[in-house]
Structures are given as structure tokens and as C-alpha cells.
Amino acid sequence: MSAGYNTPQSDHTTLDVYRGSVLHFTADPLHHPEGTAWHEDGLLLIRDGHVVAAGDYQHLKDALPDGQSIHDYRGKIIMPGFIDSHVHYPQTDMIASPSPGLLPWLEKYTFPTERKFSDPEHARDVADFFLDQLLSCGTTTAMVYCTVHPESVDAFFAESEARNLRMIAGKVMMDRNCPDFLQDTAEGGIRETEDLLKKWHNRGRQLYAITPRFAPTSSNAQLQLSGELAAAHPDVYLQTHAAENVDEVAWVKSLFPESRSYMDVYDKYGMLRPRSMYGHCVWLNDDDRRRMAETQSAISICPTSNLFLGSGLFDFANADKQHVPLSIATDVGGGTSFSMLQTMNGAYKVARMSGTFLPGLRMFYLATLGGARSMQLENTIGNFVPGAEADFIILDPDATPLLARRTANTDSLEELLFALALLGDDRSIQATFAAGKQVY
Known part of the structure; x- marks a missing residue:
């Protein structure tokens, strides 16, 4: 017994x-x-x-x-149930959009699509469809990016709460290098984030994630405030993107010349911490991985997205060598399927192309308990x-x-x-x- x-x-x-x-x-x-x-x-x-x-x-x-x-x-x-550690619900309607790479894909498809989420009815409609897709694919928990609009967060959590799901989500923050119609301010974005956090974090099964989109679209001030808010709320999550694409990495280097690396930008602002989730992390070095392991900052591996956008192959061997917390994710709409089984398929092929063999047992672990551990939710889900x-x-x-x-x-x-x-x-x-x- x-x-x-x-x-x-x-x-x-x-x-x-x-x-x-x-x-x-x-x-x-x-x-x-x-x-x-x-x-x-x-x-x-x-x-x-x-x-x-x-x-x-x-x-x-x-x-x-x-x-x-x-x-x-x-x-x-x-x-x-499967745990999807990095996914964008507003990008549901633009999945499978053609583009030569990450940055032009953001400009042509992502930002115009996300503009529509100032409309609460539109946001609720997409959230409803998105959650139905997750459940039909066996995904019971996800770390979800909303848009800059607080309405998009309220819509998502309302739909999740109605189904009594364990979900983590947050308002995207961007105060530079993005269209005016999606731009917040350093102070305004943090103020809206704190209001949403107080409204939704630990309300039933809902959990909140502080969500600066990625370093290039946040000023030093916004990153500083994000780190300070995270320090003030250690049980709240933090999610963002890191080192996905070589052009993006070069852009970050030009914007933050004083930083040792892309991950070092986040480290400087106290954003490497337990309950932090970094999407992609294709172009890291050993110092980055060591710092992530030391701080229990987790990597969300997005294989179908990285293949679709030609971003690169995740280095399983060196991440495992450093014992960085790992999980896998669909990253819809850069990713090409809501199915975590299809995502495992992509992860296996990415691993093989980078010289690592990924057994079936390990893939199912990464999609369940691996995700829960990365989220500090072991013994709760997974x-x-x-x-x-x-x-x-x-x-x-x-x-x-x-x-x-x-x-x-x-x-x-x-x-x-x-x-x-x-x-x-x-x-x-x-x-x-x-x-x-x-x-x-």
C-alpha cells in the first residue's frame, strides 16, 4: 500500500x-x-x-x-498532466506565420496581433480557445505570456479560474524598441504588474509572473524595477526570453555593452532567482549556465520554435553538466504545435543534432516533473x-x-x-x- x-x-x-x-x-x-x-x-x-x-x-x-x-x-x-513552461496565448491566431527570422517575425506578425488584446472580449475569446487547445493536448499547467494590456491578463486568468486550472501568467512589459501602440513606461508597467499580481497571485490556483518581454524591449529602469518587484515578492514568478537568436544576442550586446553576456544583463538586476523561467537559452556560455544553476534559475527549452525560426540547437549536454533546472515548452506561436508530445519529438531531434541522445523516459520527465521542479512546484503538480x-x-x-x-x-x-x-x-x-x- x-x-x-x-x-x-x-x-x-x-x-x-x-x-x-x-x-x-x-x-x-x-x-x-x-x-x-x-x-x-x-x-x-x-x-x-x-x-x-x-x-x-x-x-x-x-x-x-x-x-x-x-x-x-x-x-x-x-x-x-503535461506542463508547458513557455507559451504566448495572444499568438494563437498567428501560429505558422512565415518569416526569415525572429526579429522580422516579431515586427510583421507578433506586434500587430498583440495590439488587438486591448479589447477584453477579443482577449476572452482567444483565451477560451487557447485553454481548450491546451487541455485537448493534455497540458494542465503552463507559464503564459499575455500582452502589455492588463485586460489580456484579466481575460486569461478569468478563463483559467473558470476551469480551476493551475496556471501562471503575466502582463508583458515593454518600454522601448517596440511599436508605440504596445509601449508602456518603466513606472507604469511595474504599477500595472503590481496591481495584477495583488489581484491574481494565489487566487485559487492562479499564480502570477513578472514578465519583461526581453532585455531589448525594456530600459535599464524597467529591468531594475522588475528585479526590485521580484525581490519584494519572492513567491511570485518571473519569466522572460534569453539568448534565443544570434541577431538578438548581438542586439543585446550593443544595448548593454557593460554586461558580460545576455544572461548577465538579467543577473545585474537581481532577476536570476528561484521561480525565474528563461525561454530558449540557446546561445549561453558555461558562466551563464553556472550562474543559472547557482541561483536555481530555470531554462525552458523551446525546440519546435527554435527549429521553425532557425534560432539554433539547445545544448543539452552542457546544461545537464551544470545541473541547470530544465523543462520543455511549445512556445506557441513561434512553436508549431500545442502538443507536448510533438514538442518532445522536436526536442529529441534537436538533441540528436547537437550530439545528445534523449531517451523517452527523460522526455516525459521534462514535460511533467521537470517542469514542476523548474517552477518550484514539486509535490504540488507534476x-x-x-x-x-x-x-x-x-x-x-x-x-x-x-x-x-x-x-x-x-x-x-x-x-x-x-x-x-x-x-x-x-x-x-x-x-x-x-x-x-x-x-x-
């Missing part, structure tokens, strides 16, 4: 029991081979939106209350330890004829997960649950 399992007679809240192949992680399988929990015939027990226990059917069945009904998903995989929030998905290894044929011929859990990562997509998600309730 799993630790923490009990059914006190005085507790009349409903116990929900799910049977299938149960998978979750307790550690990074790269460093801890014993960190994979796999129960081929398993049970997941849920009460009041939280995990009671997860383990083998034979070990748990006799402790179930008399007459307990069981949701039967035998032949499917029951696992924690696995099935007792007391964790019951965000989970039902994964169908037979979702397509090709996938069914391949998974029928696998000889190990590694082969099964690898096939799902390389051949799976949104069709592989049979159901998605948030806080114990089915939401897809």
Missing part, C-alpha cells in the same frame, strides 16, 4: 479510483534511474482534487471501501505523491493505426514512451483532468 493512503470513516468526500497503467516520476531519470514509478496494472486514488495514493492494483485494491466503483482505463496510461493536486491525463497508445502497431511491438517502458513521443499528438490524449475533474 502506498505511503499516505487511508480512508478515514469520518471523511464523506467521494473517493475516485482510476485503473490503468500508472506512470509518474520522483526524480530525473538521467541522474536517478530509480526515479521512474511505473505500475503496469495500477490504481490512482483521488479525493477532493488531490492524490491519495498511486501504486499497484494488487497492493491497493484490498484497502478500497466496499462497493467502491473504479474508472477502468486498462490498456491506457494514467500520468500527470507527479502522484500523496497530497499533490490531481491534474492528470489518460494517454492512449492505440490512438492511431501506426501508433497502435508500433506500441504493440515494444519490449520495454522506454520503447513505449519513445514511440509515443515520436509518433503521438493530440489524438493520443483520451481525457484530461484538473483538480480531479474531467475538463476534456
